[in-house]
Amino acid sequence: MVEKTRDDLVREVSALRGRLAELERSKAEFGQAKRALKESEDRFWSLFGGAVEGILVVDIETLQVRYANPAICRMLGYSEEELAKLRVHDIHHEEDLRDVASAFEAQVRGEKPLATGIPFLRKDGTKVYADINSSKIIVDERACNVGFVTDITDRKKAERAQRESEELFRFLFQSTEDCVVIVDRDLKYIHANKASNDYLGYRDDTIEGKTID
Numbered sequence: 361m362v363e364k365t366r367d368d369l370v371r372e373v374s375a376l377r378g379r380l381a382e383l384e385r386s387k388a389e390f391g392q393a394k395r396a397l398k399e400s401e402d403r404f405w406s407l408f409g410g411a412v413e414g415i416l417v418v419d420i421e422t423l424q425v426r427y428a429n430p431a432i433c434r435m436l437g438y439s440e441e442e443l444a445k446l447r448v449h450d451i452h453h454e455e456d457l458r459d460v461a462s463a464f465e466a467q468v469r470g471e472k473p474l475a476t477g478i479p480f481l482r483k484d485g486t487k488v489y490a491d492i493n494s495s496k497i498i499v500d501e502r503a504c505n506v507g508f509v510t511d512i513t514d515r516k517k518a519e520r521a522q523r524e525s526e527e528l529f530r531f532l533f534q535s536t537e538d539c540v541v542i543v544d545r546d547l548k549y550i551h552a553n554k555a556s557n558d559y560l561g562y563r564d565d566t567i568e569g570k571t572i573d
Contacts (some may be wrong), residue, residue: 373440390432402458403557416443420468420504423448435511437483448481453481467494477512490515547572 405471415430418425436443436451441453452460457481466472475492482488493505533540533553542551549567557566 413539414511415496415500416507416509418448418464418505420496420505421503426502426504435482435488435509436480442483451480453479453487463492464505467492467507468496470496477516480509489516515564518572541567543572554566 364467365383371564386564411429411431415427415429416425417427422463425443425446425448428438428440432441433440433443438446442546446462447462449457449520463472463475463478466487467475473493473495475494478486478490489512491510491512492507493510497504497506533551536553537555539559540553541549541556544550548571549569552567557563560567
């Protein structure tokens, strides 16, 4: 058995002290990383819960809703616990599923980060419409699609009302037997109904675009 010299023992003690210092540093760094992770998670959940915009986190493979923030719950009329038990097909009407699935898959592939005018089915059976910005993330080691959902139902209603109003105007404009024309500041006809064209002899043409002589 080879006896260790005093210098050997000093070197061993020095090495052990160095290793102990490394372990202490690693422990401190681990503690700092753990605290940083906790702070990051706290900030995330604070933003998640307080966001005005709806947020849905959906498992890409199973299409299961994993997380839903209060805003999307209010929008769809479900509690967080109820939404977390549903899948994508449960929150869309059957007649819309093909288009919804196509938009979801395009977002997963990164081809279409923004999906517009997506119809959702509320718990009470009514429809709401939303624009969805999404990105892929890993949650609990699962690939998920996180969607930021903006309710555009009121805008859709306003657009529909405007279209209906314009269609009604065009119908009345063309149906009346009175001559009706609209001219601009340069006295150019920009609109003329059928009665006006017939009266002025433009049966196969229109006076629109022409100027008052």
